[in-house]
Amino acid sequence: MPRPRTPASLRRVTVVTGAGRGIGAATALRLARDGHHIGVNYAADEEAAARTAEAVRALGREAVTVRADTGDAAAVDHLFDTVRDALGPLTGLVNNAGVSGPLGRFTETSPEVMRRVVDVNVTGALLCARRALREMSTAHGGQGGGIVNISSCAATLGSPGEYVHYAASKAAVDAMTVGLAKEFTGEGVRVNCVQPGSVLTEMHARMGDPDRAWKKAEITPARRPGEPEEIADAVAWLLSDEASYVSGAVLRAAGGL
Incomplete structure (x- = not known):
């Protein structure tokens, strides 16, 4: 039996959540280069999302920006309805939106932060x-x-003294990846996951330590932080025909951690 290939006539339409900056923005652009039209989701920074969308269009693809809190079911429906109406039937999703809250010991982490991270x-x-x-x-x-x-590689490292609650949330993401792959691969949808290590994004500053990525480089075998584009490359491969037999994978992209 020949391996499945994406028909040349198929219009690729992919939603990327949290696509205004960092890994999400890099992924949107990488997928646009591969021929995907992009639904650019964002939570608050409209200007950043607009920049991502303009960059996608500059690559010859279509883009629509949609503000939506992915923790809200009605907002999620609005996101997908808008993308479908603007770009066509969906062929892909990159679940990138994420928050961590401030760094700190677990006993000092507020219940409100924990709930928001899980949401x-x-x-x-x-x-x-x-x-x-x-x-x-x-x-x-x-x-x-x-x-x-x-x-995140935090899912297996635990991140003691930093954000155990975040690590726990990402372990849940790994588990859902495996479960959904087993349930839906036979229905034509491959489900995979990328576990980044420390990557040069604004997330570290929002956690309270702008230099954290470089500090983590000291314990990373690669001796450097990752670039958002390196994570985007892994995502693009998992969505490509080259990964046609890959589903349920948790791909670590963490410089050897």
């Missing part, structure tokens, strides 16, 4: 995956597609 990183990823699967699964009348969840 976005776990519930948000589940809600987006659920809606994407309803769009793409052949059992629901879809044409198939792919989902890539963005996790």
Whole structure:
């Protein structure tokens, strides 16, 4: 039996959550180079999302920006409805949106921060995956597609003294990846995950330590932080035909950690 190939006539339409900056923005541009039209989701920074969309259009692809809190089910429906109406039927999702809260010991982490992290990183990823699967699964009348969840090497390292709550949320993302792959690969949707290590993004500053990525380089075998584009390359491969037999994978991109 020949391996499946994406028909040349298929229009690739992919939602990237948290696509205004960092890994999300880099992924949107990398996928645009591969021929994807992009639904650019953002939570608050409209200007950053607009820059991502303009960069996608400069590559000859279409883009639409949609403000949506992925932890809210109604907002998620609005996101996917808007992208479908503007760009066409969905073929891909990159579950990238995530928050951590400030760095600190677990006993000093507020319940409000914990709840917000779970709302976005776990519930948000589940809600987006659920809606994407309803769009793409052949059992629901879809044409198939792919989902890539963005996790973190914190899921297995635990991140003691920094953000154990965040690490726990990303372990949940790994588990949902495996479960959804087993449930939906037979319905034409491959589900995979990328576990970045410390990457040069603004997230470190928002956690309270702008130099954290370089500090982590000291314990990383590669002796440097990752670049957002390096994570984007891994995502693009998992959504490509070259990964046609890959589903349920948790791909670590962490410089050897």
